[in-house]
Amino acid sequence: MVENWWNDPNYSHGFLVPLVSFGLIWRRRTQLKRAAAGPEPWGLLFIGIGLFMLLVGQLGHEFYLKRLSLIPVLWGLTLLNWGWKLGAKVIFPFAYLALMVPLPYILYDAVAFPLRLVAASIAGWFFELFGVPVLVEGNVLHLPHIVLNVVDACSGIRSLISLLAVGVIMAYMVLPNRWVKVLVVVFVIPVAVFTNALRVVAGGILAKFYGPQALEGTVHDFTGWLVFMAAFALLGGITWLLNRLTRRKEVANES
Template identity: 40%
Template sequence: MSADALQPRFRPAEIACLLLVLAALIGLYFPVLASMAQDWATNDNYSHGYFIPLISAYMIFSMRDELHKAGSSPANWGLLVLLLGLGQLYLAKVGSEYFLQRSSLIIVLLGGTLFILGTAATRKLLLPIAYLIFMVPLPAILWNKIAFPMQLFSSAITEDVIRLIGIPVFREGNVLHLAQTTLEVVDACSGLRSLTTMFALSAVLAWLSGYPAWKKWLLFFAAAPIAIFANIVRLTGTAGLASIYGEQVAQGFLHDFSGLFTFVLGLLLLLLTSRFLRGKT
């Protein structure tokens, strides 16, 4: 092996430049990141946000050899992408639009990576950087527009399943009237939270799988029916127990436990789907 092949492909000056850019970004985005972390702490719909940067960092760390081989070939047009991201940040701050402020970080990271490392390295880093979108809470107005139709959908499916197992039920919108109690399918039970979490999980599983591209996409999109199914199982189980033991079953510890059950069931189904795809050609 030649001496040149043993030399690192990234020069110390490039590494120092990259570290300086990262430090500058942390300083620039600190208020944005702090407010987002506050949302993770108070909004159960995005409590998984803490793990997303860690998973993204692990993705980058695990491909360090590939990045070493790709080397650096700075692309000047990356500066334009970087400036577009910073422009989005500025306009979003002027308009107090939190989603655009937070999502601008992803554009800035892509632009900075292109400008410093070039297209070859950026191609490999595209997924870890894009994965950060799962940590950004959706605007409340958009979340509610999606969540309410899902509440109605989940309520209707749960009503049909409950009838099939012989439990009398009458539905009004997202409210299920049982013999002994009334249950409301609220935002937290709409399935949108499960859907967001399952997509984040399926993206990681697809990346780890080493499958061909079509299998990875199939595993990723399998998150949608899996999340919906797991949520319907949760609602049906809660309604069935409430019809027997009363309203207290649908509240408190059992309600919280059913949320954990939904997550575990969804994860197991994703793993089974991945195992099934492994044997398909």
């Protein structure tokens, strides 16, 4: 799995997920010490579930299931050693670890291709808005000066996976209301697709003035970095706005 994180740009955030999970537990260490109780035999059940997932994944040669099995085993060990009260307080940090596990390629492809079509459609709308003639055929945009193929990297899937890890932790730590937290996570999808459509538009404009080489190498990578930072800023702005609206509503209800 670490090899996947290192070699696949879609999952490079995987290095940070365990650190974030550990940080969430560490910041509540005093509460957890007070919550620690005696052994809880029910922990064996969750360890057994995790080991069963590992066995099924091994027999079916399914890496996702094998890797995911680590989480119930770890939480089961925690429950077995320190009881329900402490186990309940660390459910989220352990569940968050699921975001470090690379998706099965079947699921990845099933999500990536529709996102490519949506990103191409939105980019085509922007080109028309800017007065640039464009013909959209699936995930291919025909411009007067170049043909753009919206590949997986520009579909939003890469930003979606990374932003999901960011959005979940941002919602968990900033927002007070459970349903508002869910709303922020839901917003990750349109934010990722929208900003990556803008990346396609930026690539088309750069190619018009600087040629096809603007879609390769350092310029292409830098544009991708800017798009992700824009998506992160947009998601942060949405979280801040929802937090303010929620706080105001709570104050109004109390008064």
